[in-house]
Amino acid sequence: MQHEEELRSLEEDFEMERERLLLLQEELSEQLALKDSFLQDVQEEEEEPSGRSSGIARMLELSGLSQIDASDGETETGQLRSALEDLQSQNTMLQDELTFLGNVKTQLEVELERMREEFQTEKEELEFKIDELLMTREGVTPDLNMTPYRDPLIPATPKCDLQEVPALTQLQQSGPQREPEYSMPARSASPSSPRQSLSSPFPDTDHQSFTLEEQQRLILEVQTLRTQCETLARENTQAVGEFESLAKERRQAVDECEYLARERGQAVAECEHTRDILRGLETELGQRTGDFVRQYEAMKEQGASAIQELQERVRGLTEERESLVEKLRVLNEDRDSLLEKAQGLEKRLESFLEQTQAAEGLKEQLQTSLQEKTELALEFNTTLEEKTVLASELKASLEEQTALALELKASVEDLSKQNGEILSQLQMKESAVQELEDSLNVVSTERDQTLSALQEREMEVVRLREEREVEGRQGQREKVAELQARIEELEKERSLLKSSLGEVQGSPGEEVEELQACVEELEKERNLLKCNLGELVGDTEALQRDLGEMKLANEKMRTENQELLAQVSNATETLADKEREQKVGGETEREEEEKQEGRRALQQQLTEKDKVISQLKSEMAVLQSTASAVSEENTASEFTEKIALLEKESKEKDERMNKIKAVAVKARKELDTSRKEAVSLKEEVEVLKAERERVTSSMKDIIHGAEGYKNLQLDYDRQTEQLDKEREKVEGAEKQISELTKQLNTAVQQHERLWSEREDLMTGMETLRSTVRQMEGQTAELHRQTDTLNRDHQAERLLKEQKTKELSSLQKEVEELTVQLRRQKQQSQQTAQELEQLRKVHTHTHTHTYIYIYIYIYIYIYIYIYIYIYIYIYIYIYIYIYIYTHTHTHTHIYIYTQTDSMATQIKSW
Numbered sequence: 001m002q003h004e005e006e007l008r009s010l011e012e013d014f015e016m017e018r019e020r021l022l023l024l025q026e027e028l029s030e031q032l033a034l035k036d037s038f039l040q041d042v043q044e045e046e047e048e049p050s051g052r053s054s055g056i057a058r059m060l061e062l063s064g065l066s067q068i069d070a071s072d073g074e075t076e077t078g079q080l081r082s083a084l085e086d087l088q089s090q091n092t093m094l095q096d097e098l099t100f101l102g103n104v105k106t107q108l109e110v111e112l113e114r115m116r117e118e119f120q121t122e123k124e125e126l127e128f129k130i131d132e133l134l135m136t137r138e139g140v141t142p143d144l145n146m147t148p149y150r151d152p153l154i155p156a157t158p159k160c161d162l163q164e165v166p167a168l169t170q171l172q173q174s175g176p177q178r179e180p181e182y183s184m185p186a187r188s189a190s191p192s193s194p195r196q197s198l199s200s201p202f203p204d205t206d207h208q209s210f211t212l213e214e215q216q217r218l219i220l221e222v223q224t225l226r227t228q229c230e231t232l233a234r235e236n237t238q239a240v241g242e243f244e245s246l247a248k249e250r251r252q253a254v255d256e257c258e259y260l261a262r263e264r265g266q267a268v269a270e271c272e273h274t275r276d277i278l279r280g281l282e283t284e285l286g287q288r289t290g291d292f293v294r295q296y297e298a299m300k301e302q303g304a305s306a307i308q309e310l311q312e313r314v315r316g317l318t319e320e321r322e323s324l325v326e327k328l329r330v331l332n333e334d335r336d337s338l339l340e341k342a343q344g345l346e347k348r349l350e351s352f353l354e355q356t357q358a359a360e361g362l363k364e365q366l367q368t369s370l371q372e373k374t375e376l377a378l379e380f381n382t383t384l385e386e387k388t389v390l391a392s393e394l395k396a397s398l399e400e401q402t403a404l405a406l407e408l409k410a411s412v413e414d415l416s417k418q419n420g421e422i423l424s425q426l427q428m429k430e431s432a433v434q435e436l437e438d439s440l441n442v443v444s445t446e447r448d449q450t451l452s453a454l455q456e457r458e459m460e461v462v463r464l465r466e467e468r469e470v471e472g473r474q475g476q477r478e479k480v481a482e483l484q485a486r487i488e489e490l491e492k493e494r495s496l497l498k499s500s501l502g503e504v505q506g507s508p509g510e511e512v513e514e515l516q517a518c519v520e521e522l523e524k525e526r527n528l529l530k531c532n533l534g535e536l537v538g539d540t541e542a543l544q545r546d547l548g549e550m551k552l553a554n555e556k557m558r559t560e561n562q563e564l565l566a567q568v569s570n571a572t573e574t575l576a577d578k579e580r581e582q583k584v585g586g587e588t589e590r591e592e593e594e595k596q597e598g599r600r601a602l603q604q605q606l607t608e609k610d611k612v613i614s615q616l617k618s619e620m621a622v623l624q625s626t627a628s629a630v631s632e633e634n635t636a637s638e639f640t641e642k643i644a645l646l647e648k649e650s651k652e653k654d655e656r657m658n659k660i661k662a663v664a665v666k667a668r669k670e671l672d673t674s675r676k677e678a679v680s681l682k683e684e685v686e687v688l689k690a691e692r693e694r695v696t697s698s699m700k701d702i703i704h705g706a707e708g709y710k711n712l713q714l715d716y717d718r719q720t721e722q723l724d725k726e727r728e729k730v731e732g733a734e735k736q737i738s739e740l741t742k743q744l745n746t747a748v749q750q751h752e753r754l755w756s757e758r759e760d761l762m763t764g765m766e767t768l769r770s771t772v773r774q775m776e777g778q779t780a781e782l783h784r785q786t787d788t789l790n791r792d793h794q795a796e797r798l799l800k801e802q803k804t805k806e807l808s809s810l811q812k813e814v815e816e817l818t819v820q821l822r823r824q825k826q827q828s829q830q831t832a833q834e835l836e837q838l839r840k841v842h843t844h845t846h847t848h849t850y851i852y853i854y855i856y857i858y859i860y861i862y863i864y865i866y867i868y869i870y871i872y873i874y875i876y877i878y879i880y881i882y883i884y885t886h887t888h889t890h891t892h893i894y895i896y897t898q899t900d901s902m903a904t905q906i907k908s909w
Contacts, residue, residue, distance in 0.1 A: 005521060084225055087232040094236065101246045112256075130277075299712055320691060327684060334677060428659065442671065464692055482713075496837060731836065753813070771795070 084229055091232055091235050098242050105249055464695060
């Protein structure tokens with residue numbers, strides 16, 4: 001639900017932005033119309049300077065004629081020289097204008113061709129980009145088969161206008177190089193003209209003393225001057241013809257500009273067509289965004305289901321782990337019971353050994369006591385003679401000692417009997433111990449096998465757990481990384497929404513409330529994701545702890561098994577040593593006992609034989625005396641006694657056999673229990689193997705699911721990369737738009753300033769024309785010429801001062817404009833940052849609208865630059881004419897350099 005609300009809010013924002021962009025497009029179309037009208041006005045003004053230049057030429061010719069008419073009263077030499085100077089100046093001016101216009105024409109033609117080529121390349125690039133966009137659209141929706149509208153007529157005027165800027169810079173750079181060509185003759189003519197003018201109107205008092213040779217020389221000079229005038233007149237006519245041809249070419253250029261304007265109209269139509277295409281693309285993008293949102297929701301649901309499945313699997317694995325831990329506990333308990341049994345047997349053996357050692361100690365004590373008593377008896381015998389008084393007491397003590405000796409003898413006999421019983425028990429126990437050792441060996445072999453199997457199983461379990469934990473950690477890390485990325489995206493969206501809230505504070509309260517609700521929902525999602533992150537981190541920590549505990553338990557088991565093996569080996573060694581010692585001691589004792597028993601048996605047999613012989617002798621005597629019945633009864637009684645003895649011996653043997661059978665039964669029971677335990681362990685191993693296979697299959701399923709999820713993530717990353725690329729393109733377009741808007745503002749300001757300067761120059765030119773007319777009326781008189789020359793010098797000084805003041809004011813204005821430009825740059829940077837924030841919110845929806853705006857702004861900027869170039873050309877031409885008509889060479893050079901510096905400053909702006 002939260003995602004649906006977010007999508008709804010984003011769609012509403014998209015519609016708002018689209019409406020805003022449509023309004024911007026309407027405003028831009030209105031601005032285009034205004035720019036078109038302004039262009040037409042500029043073209044009309046462009047046609048006016050040609051008439052003005054022709055009028056200026058006519059005025060120059062009239063001024064030359066008026067000067068010639070006014071100087072009819074002077075000498076022929078002065079007239080010819082003045083006419084020659086005028087013609088030379090006009091010729092140089094016309095030649096310079098011809099060269100300038102020819103260069104401009106060639107450069108404009110070259111630049112037109114270059115611009116057309118560049119425009120074709122740009123057109124091809126744009127068509128290629130449009131084809132790529134259409135191919136991408138067709139990849140998603142193959143039903144759309146849109147082909148870009150291709151028109152051979154493309155508006156090349158803005159591009160031409162931009163390409164005319166370097167031509168003007170080249171002309172400005174070539175201006176100072178051309179200047180010496182026409183300034184040198186002016187300089188050469190300037191010092192001679194005052195002298196000639198002063199020499200011709202002010203003849204000395206010795207005028208009548210000129211010789212004939214000088215007159216002839218003057219006549220020759222006059223003839224040469226006439227020939228030069230004729231040649232200059234011809235050159236002037238040729239220059240006028242070339243000027244007229246250039247005027248025709250200029251008209252052709254104007255026609256070409258009109259043609260370009262028509263092409264611009266066609267380009268506008270094409271732009272409208274592209275606008276329709278972009279609208280269609282916008283609709284497609286809307287559909288795509290809807291599909292993408294649905295896919296994203298489906299992916300999110302799949303991710304949630306996958307997370308739930310993984311959690312269930314984790315729970316199952318934890319349960320399996322607990323069951324394995326319980327089984328390990330049971331095995332540990334069994335092992336502890338076996339260890340306790342072995343320890344009990346060892347304790348019994350130790351107790352028996354201690355009893356035997358205590359009996360031996362008692363024997364030694366008795367022997368020592370007997371020796372002491374014998375010594376005491378000897379002492380008593382020695383002291384009997386001396387101590388007769390104490391005889392009774394000694395007798396009593398002797399009686400007591402004898403009683404004690406008897407008791408000691410009885411105790412010694414009892415101890416010997418106990419020793420015999422203990423030895424018999426030891427023999428029984430030795431046999432039982434041997435059987436137990438055999439069973440222990442069997443059990444130890446089986447235990448070793450089971451331990452090796454258990455170790456292998458533990459190794460496999462540990463390996464499986466490590467693999468599972470590694471995979472779980474990787475999955476959890478991937479989940480954590482995804483959740484962190486999601487949290488970062490949500491935080492970014494929250495920051496963007498907050499910024500949009502700050503920007504839209506002036507908008508109605510409903511939008512603010514919706515945005516606040518979106519922000520709250522995003523914060524809730526972030527908190528939930530943080531909680532999920534914490535839970536996942538806790539689960540990972542718990543799993544890591546369980547892993548550590550399992551590893552510690554495995555290590556403890558291994559150490560305990562090793563200790564048990566060492567203890568068993570030590571116990572077996574000690575038992576073997578004890579058995580050897582007991583065998584050695586028992587063999588010696590047995591040999592002595594067997595010898596004694598053999599002697600006793602022989603003595604008994606001898607006694608029995610003697611008895612039998614005596615009995616037989618008596619019986620023979622009795623038989624001789626008595627009847628045969630009595631002899632039969634005696635033999636029957638003897639037989640019964642022998643039968644009773646044999647029965648007793650058989651009973652004792654049966655008892656011994658029963659004891660041996662009981663021990664064997666116990667050993668068999670222990671073997672059966674050990675075998676049952678081995679079988680149970682094998683069954684558990686098989687169960688663990690089955691569980692391992694099941695775990696491996698589940699892990700494979702998890703891995704397949706993770707691979708599918710990774711593929712989805714890769715697709716999502718690709719789409720995000722494409723979106724980032726489009727964002728970068730939009731950012732570059734926005735930067736270019738901001739820069740072009742700055743340039744437009746500066747160009748408009750410069751245009752206004754230059755227009756005001758042009759009006760000032762026109763007024764100055766009119767004032768200069770009036771002064772020239774006044775000077776032409778005052779050329780009749782030489783004295784007035786001197787006054788006028790002084791006045792001209794003063795006027796030139798004033799003009800220089802005015803120009804310097806104007807230049808200083810212009811420099812101040814330039815500095816102020818630079819400061820304003822810096823401020824505007826700062827403001828533009830701030831606006832660019834705000835636009836970037838807005839762009840981050842609406843990158844998915846407004847890529848094509850931004851491209852559309854960028855195209856229109858690009859066209860408008862080229863139009864502004866075109867206007868600015870033409871205004872700059874007009875101002876340059878007016879300054880040029882003003883310099884050559886109303887100033888001398890020094891002021892010309894100064895003003896030309898100042899205009900050059902101004903032009904470079906304007907170009908840098």
